[in-house]
Amino acid sequence: MAVSFSNDIMPIFNQFKGQMMWRFDLTNYDHVKANASIIYDRISDPGGPMPPPPLDPLSSDQIQLFQQWINDGYQP
Secondary structure (H helix, E strand, O other), X not given: OOOEHXXXXXHHHHOOOOOOOOOOOOOOHHHHHHOHHHHHHHHHOOOOOOOOOOOOOOOHHXXXXXXXXXXXXXXX
């Protein structure tokens, strides 16, 4: 089953929506799709700033799910 933005990806980022400002809206499909490679690079870098402290980094399962969403062709 393909990973979709609305069911799988948006809920990951929605938890941060009220806590910080990003350069783009991580709960907006078009914004995330257009910036997917940048987002992936930032969330997969163990020393990276997304999400920044004091927020917990994304789990390896969440990062893998994001990568799968990209591999599946950015399903809405």
